[in-house]
Amino acid sequence: MDSNIIMESAIVEPRDDMEFESHEAAYAFYKEYAKSVGFGTAKLSSRRSRASREFIDAKFSCIRYGNKQQSDDAINPRPSPKIGCKASMHVKRKPNGKWYVYTFVKEHNHELLPAQAHFFRSHRSTDPLKNDARIRRRKILAAGSKQFSAYQNIDCIENYMRNQHDKGRSLTLEVGDAQVLLELFMHMQEENPKFFYAVDLNEEHRLRNVFWVDAKGMDDYTNFGDVVSFDTTYFSDKYKIPLVLFIGVNHHIQPTLLGCALIADETAYTFLWLMQTWLISMGGRAPRVILTEQNNAMKAAIAAVFSDTRHCFCLWHILEKIPRRLDYLTVWYDSFMVKFKKCIYQSYTEEQFEKRWWKLIDRFNLREDEWVQSLYEDRRQWAPTFMRDISFAGLSPPLRSESLNSWFDKYVHGGTSLREFIEQYKLVLEDRYEEEAKSDFDAWHETPELKSPSPFEKQMSLVYTQEIFKKFQVEVLGAAACHLKKENEDETTVAYTVRDIEDDQNFKVDWNESKSDIYCSCRSFEYKGYLCRHAIVVLQMSGVFRIPSKYILQRWTNAATSRHTISEKLDEVQSKVRRYDDLCRRAIILGEEGSLSQESYNIALCAIKEALKQCASLNNSAETDARPNNLVVHAICGSEEENQDSNTISKDKVPNPKLTTTNKIPKRAEARKEKASNENNANKKGKVSEFGV
Structure with a gap:
């Protein structure tokens, strides 16, 4: 041969x-x-x-x-x-x-x-045509980014607040844009019935707001929905498309797209509709933390929809505005920034922050500046000192270039039209999923090299993803530069002072051996999601050589993504829309499992037939008015009081978008004649609609 x-x-x-x-x-x-x-x-x-x-x-x-x-x-x-x-x-x-x-x-x-x-x-290199196509596409995107890089240096024109009663606004679309958008939605829905979209029409039935999210985005939210960033960077005069994004972060510290929207304005009404719609698409489960820019309309909408969610402001948004807001400090700008960053980054207690803040304000005579006043009033929503108990999963860095939100920058520039964006949308998803699959593959294929004999390092090399392990590894090595001193001890807890030589700071660490509880004043675990060097050195000196399981967050492990995670709280699934949506998701999972073998297919098919017969019999005997027969959505927001203030929303007056999502069930048309209806129901008892099962 x-x-x-x-x-x-x-x-x-x-x-x-x-x-x-x-x-x-x-x-x-x-x-x-x-x-x-x-x-x-x-x-x-x-x-x-x-x-x-x-x-x-x-x-x-x-x-x-x-x-x-x-x-x-x-x-x-x-x-x-x-x-x-x-x-x-x-x-x-x-x-x-x-x-x-x-x-x-x-x-x-x-x-x-x-x-x-x-x-x-x-x-x-075994498929050169495919590789070359991907390389060519990346080169084109890179060239486009360079071509329009000048737009990045133009000062952003601040979006003005519009009145709440201005509901006549609509999206400014070019000829054919709406059709292209609809075709995208239909195509995505054909590929996966879980694809979700909704539209908001104004009183003239013109398109005002549009939202959509693919099935992967909904699945990612199930696993990584603790922290969400709402990015409005592209909604400015620098860009042609009014695009806003919901972004999360996966276990590889990579961005995940949790939803896209095109919006007509930045009123509280628009943000309220959008937040409600997004929440519905995610099954009604609110995030633990949501990050946005500092915006009063956005702040009001989020407070109304996500009452139990911690709302924080992206730090890079704050830092980006300083040169423009405090332009009169040009001569002293460098000196101001040094002291400002020391105040926000090196203040580990509220007392330290207050002392440094007011010293800074008085030195540069900023007490009368309204924007600076607003920063202080909102300090608990952006200053790291007050948020060390919150894990942002890498979504709040000091620079946009470091932000996971910026991953869209190579696809969207100042000249990108809506049609061009839609054409690239599937490529965006393809590249994103390929990158995640490659990281999953690398985690399986390669074992990280150890840099020390630490048992903690060896333990977590088998648990954490490579990206998180590298960060944890820095803490393990940094423990060598820490010196601890035992301060006091009671029946349950031992208190230590740990001197971090590298940071030139002292930190308080409390260790409860009976409960395996450890707490450090640097709040690294709460802020980053993995233990700090100060806690590691205390564990080591206490004779503990494994990280307690409670301090290993699943979202940072190789096992972060579970195959099928669906809430079993059926009592929460009350409305027709929610019931239909829940059943569709479960049916898709059944289809995935049932297709793996002929035996599992036969089991799934038998179960579907039996369930369908029983449901049809029950519904017909009860003469129910609901039957799923329409998968098309139209979302029309109910009207609001015209004079409601744009920056204040009462929870009692939250508009309820009349969403008919891809999973809405319209009511059955009323029977024209009761006798004919009864005869029809009698004939249908025990019969199953012909769905090919």
């Missing part, structure tokens, strides 16, 4: 009777076999003839063959995929020049991933 074997449609396993024209052809065959099975390959060794200097022997292996060798003097050791796998193929050269399979080891000691095989380095 020659090298043409790799061109066959069905890849076969290596056999003793196989022959190849060269060892390169043999390796090409082994790579194709590996790709179809789901593992990466490497050229393990080769040998030449001493006489002819031609290759006579070669051995190829799984990329996880052998054991990693760790060098003691490595400064930044790289993760290694090697875990002692024995899978390999050994080929030798015959006297006639042909190559044959000398030995073949099929068994692996790890999971095989055929669906993710393209992530292996050895398989990345």
Whole structure:
């Protein structure tokens, strides 16, 4: 058998009777076999003839063959995929020049991933057309970003607050934009029935606001819905499309798109409709923390819809506004920023913040500045000193360039039209999902290198994702620069003072061994989601060599994404819309599980038939008025009192958007004749609608 074997449609396993024209052809065959099975390959060794200097022997292996060798003097050791796998193929050269399979080891000691095989380095160039297309697309996007980079330096024109009663506004769309948008929604819904969208029409039935979120966004919110950022960066005069985004962050510290919207204005009414609609799409579960810019209309809407959610302001929004708001401090700007950052970043207690703040204000004579006054009034919503008990999951950095929100910048620039954005929308999702899949693959494929003999480092290298582990690793190494002193002890708790030499700060750490509770005044665990170096050194000195499970957040682990997570609180599913939505999601999960084998398919099909018969019998006997027969949505907000203030919303007057989402169930039309209706119901009892089941 020659090298043409790799061109066959069905890849076969290596056999003793196989022959190849060269060892390169043999390796090409082994790579194709590996790709179809789901593992990466490497050229393990080769040998030449001493006489002819031609290759006579070669051995190829799984990329996880052998054991990693760790060098003691490595400064930044790289993760290694090697875990002692024995899978390999050994080929030798015959006297006639042909190559044959000398030995073949099929068994692996790890999971095989055929669906993710393209992530292996050895398989990345096997589909050059696909790779080239992706590269070309990225180059085009990069060129577009450079072309319109000048827009980033233009001072943002502050959006003025519009009156609450101004409801006649509508989206400014070009000819054909609405049709393109509708086609996108229909296409996305065909691909996955969980796709959700809603529209808001003004009194003239013109499009005012539009919201949509794909199925992946809803699933991501289930796993990573603790912190959400509402980004209105693109709603400004610098951009053509009035785009706003709901953004979360996954376990790899990557952005997740939790919803998109096009809005006509920035009134409290618009934000209220949008927040209510988004909450409905996410099953009514509010986030623990929501991040926005400092905006009074937004603040009022969020307070009305998310009463139990902590509303915070993005720090980079605050810092971005300082040069414009305090332009009269030009001469002293650098000096002001040094002291301002010291106040917000190095004040670990409220007393420290208050002392430094007022000293700063008096030094630069800012007591009469209204914007500075508003900052102080809202200090608990943006200053790190007051938010060290909140984990932002990386969504509130000091610079936008560091923000996860900025991941959209390469797709949207000042000249991007709505049509262009819609055309790129699916590419945005594709790139995002590919990036996450690659990170999941790397977490499975590579084991992080340890930089110390710490048992904490070894423990968490097997638990945390690579991105979080790198951050935790810094804390482990930083523990060496901490000195602790025991202050006092009672029946349950031991109090320590930890001197952080690197930060030149003292921190209070309390350790309760009976409850495995540890608390540090730096609030790193509450703020970042993993233990700090101060807590680590106390645990170590207390004879504890494993991080307590309560301090390992699942959202930062490799097991963060569960396959199917749906609330079992059926008593919360009260309305027709909610019931229908809940059943649709469960049906999709049943479809996913039922399609895995013929046996599971038969079980699922039988269950569907039986459930449908019972529901039809129950509904017909009860003469119910509800039956799911329409999956199209129109969302029209109810009208509000015309003179309601734009910055104040009473919870008793919250408008209830009349959403008919992709899962709304309209009422059945009334029967024209009661007799005909009764006869019809009698005939339908025990029958099932024809859905192909």
